[in-house]
Amino acid sequence: MQILHVENLRKSFDGKTILSNVSLEISKGEVIAVIGPSGSGKSTLLRCLTLLEKIDQGKITVEGDVMVDSPHGHPRYAPEETLRKIRLKLGMVFQNFNLFPHFSVLQNITEAPVHVAGVPYEVAKANALELLEKIGLADKADAYPYQLSGGQSQRVAIARALAMKPDVLFFDEPTSALDPELTGEVLKVIRALAAEHMTMMVVTHEMAFARDVADRVIFMDNGQIIETGTPEQIFLNPTNERTKTFLQRFSENG
Amino acid sequence: MEWTNFIRLLNLLFNGALTSIQLFFYTLLFSLPLGLAVALGRMSKRPYIRGPIKFYILIMRGTPLLLQIIFVYFAPSFMLPEGFRINLDRFVAAVIAFSLNYAAYFAEIYRGGIESIPQGQYEAAAVLGFTKSQTFFRIILPQVIKRILPPISNEVITLVKDTALIQILGISELFRVAKNESSRLFSTLPLFVAGLFYLAMNWVVTRLFHLAEKKLSYYK
Ligand SMILES: Nc1ncnc2c1ncn2[C@@H]1O[C@H](COP(=O)(O)OP(=O)(O)OP(=O)(O)O)[C@@H](O)[C@H]1O
Numbered sequence: 001m002q003i004l005h006v007e008n009l010r011k012s013f014d015g016k017t018i019l020s021n022v023s024l025e026i027s028k029g030e031v032i033a034v035i036g037p038s039g040s041g042k043s044t045l046l047r048c049l050t051l052l053e054k055i056d057q058g059k060i061t062v063e064g065d066v067m068v069d070s071p072h073g074h075p076r077y078a079p080e081e082t083l084r085k086i087r088l089k090l091g092m093v094f095q096n097f098n099l100f101p102h103f104s105v106l107q108n109i110t111e112a113p114v115h116v117a118g119v120p121y122e123v124a125k126a127n128a129l130e131l132l133e134k135i136g137l138a139d140k141a142d143a144y145p146y147q148l149s150g151g152q153s154q155r156v157a158i159a160r161a162l163a164m165k166p167d168v169l170f171f172d173e174p175t176s177a178l179d180p181e182l183t184g185e186v187l188k189v190i191r192a193l194a195a196e197h198m199t200m201m202v203v204t205h206e207m208a209f210a211r212d213v214a215d216r217v218i219f220m221d222n223g224q225i226i227e228t229g230t231p232e233q234i235f236l237n238p239t240n241e242r243t244k245t246f247l248q249r250f251s252e253n254g
Numbered sequence: 255m256e257w258t259n260f261i262r263l264l265n266l267l268f269n270g271a272l273t274s275i276q277l278f279f280y281t282l283l284f285s286l287p288l289g290l291a292v293a294l295g296r297m298s299k300r301p302y303i304r305g306p307i308k309f310y311i312l313i314m315r316g317t318p319l320l321l322q323i324i325f326v327y328f329a330p331s332f333m334l335p336e337g338f339r340i341n342l343d344r345f346v347a348a349v350i351a352f353s354l355n356y357a358a359y360f361a362e363i364y365r366g367g368i369e370s371i372p373q374g375q376y377e378a379a380a381v382l383g384f385t386k387s388q389t390f391f392r393i394i395l396p397q398v399i400k401r402i403l404p405p406i407s408n409e410v411i412t413l414v415k416d417t418a419l420i421q422i423l424g425i426s427e428l429f430r431v432a433k434n435e436s437s438r439l440f441s442t443l444p445l446f447v448a449g450l451f452y453l454a455m456n457w458v459v460t461r462l463f464h465l466a467e468k469k470l471s472y473y474k
């Protein structure tokens with residue numbers, strides 16, 4: 001079953017084209033890794049899909065609901081009501097966590113379920129504690145974000161997103177802001193989610209992780225999807241020159 | 255000075271201080287929320303909202319409060335068209351002038367606070383599905399309040415002392431009472447005691463802000 005469908009997305013900033021001709025689909029349970037050089041538009045793509053940026057052209061459909069279409073070359077977004085419904089199906093984990101500093105860990109996780117989804121507090125709390133258990137932070141429920149390490153913060157951010165029970169979860173370089181020794185604990189949580197067939201799209205520079213966890217890898221360069229395929233195809237038999245160069249540079253540096 | 259005269263002086267000063275304190279509280283009551291509205295207008299994307307608000311802030315911060323007090327008191331009685339002219343109560347005029355003036359200062363403090371909140375907070379709230387107003391009141395404003403407490407406390411301390419300005423309208427607030435007593439008694443003692451009154455009021459203000467800051471120090 002298709003969860004997300006993108007057709008011919010185009011996005012520019014101040015007249016400069018950042019994304020063009022981007023088409024992709026995400027199926028239920030699929031884990032997609034997005035790789036590519038810095039500035040290739042990976043973050044912008046995620047931000048367009050999660051409604052943090054407005055696109056200039058193209059069509060995005062989420063589980064049959066049209067988020068935006070551009071029949072006459074201009075984007076026409078669905079009414080706010082539909083967008084709200086769509087937003088609830090999409091979760092996002094940021095590079096810098098963006099936890100709410102004035103809320104405890106528990107409240108970071110329960111706030112949206114209670115005040116956005118209308119879940120009774122007791123239910124939201126039980127669910128939050130369960131999530132904390134799962135990410136190994138049950139003892140941090142009452143801590144405040146400033147008391148957490150980067151790895152712990154990111155795990156809480158993942159729990160916060162999961163608490164809204166999204167149908168697809170986007171990650172924008174979830175480990176890039178972390179000290180190397182802390183990336184493992186975050187990747188472990190994402191791996192566990194993959195094992196449960198959580199639908200995810202992960203922008204990452206962790207090639208080993210992309211290779212092991214992703215069902216499909218998308219390579220982007222210069223605002224376009226250059227190549228997409230299974231990890232074996234992309235990492236072992238890339239067909240495009242740019243993919244080859246990029247991966248080569250990576251294996252040299254890493 | 256005789257003891258009974260001193261008690262009488264304290265009593266007079268105390269009554270004057272009550273007027274000052276009333277002005278103080280009315281000003282905060284109106285200017286704190288008004289300042290928030292002004293700050294939001296100042297940050298509006300719409301130039302026809304932002305423009306006039308910028309002008310308003312410029313006038314309020316760019317001219318003496320003393321002048322504004324006089325203007326608010328006298329303007330309605332000669333600038334309005336014939337038949338609509340009203341005589342404002344002097345204290346009401348003072349409250350209006352102070353509220354408008356302080357709202358402008360508070361607005362700029364709010365704006366600084368709001369603009370210092372990282373964009374990521376708005377984005378995290380947006381993807382979680384919070385509405386704009388939920389985001390503002392649940393996520394942004396609480397963090398803003400923590401950040402702006404120190405500059406707000408500065409303004410509030412200034413406000414305590416600024417209340418002396420309404421003596422220009424002949425209102426018997428603390429300073430005017432002290433001045434009158436001082437010339438009547440040929441003594442600086444009333445002025446000195448009035449100074450202690452202001453100091454005491456600001457000591458309370460300072461304590462309260464310290465408590466508030468401490469209460470909000472549970473996070474960083
Ligand atoms: N808000 C913005 N305004 C103007 N230009 C922007 C904006 N956001 C991104 N860009 C530009 O869009 C291009 C793509 O940026 P993006 O952040 O999507 O790249 P990325 O692939 O995520 O890079 P990185 O790996 O460094 O995170 C860059 O050239 C960037 O300068």
Ligand SMILES: [Mg+2]
Binds near residue numbers: 042172
């Ligand atoms: Mg990026």
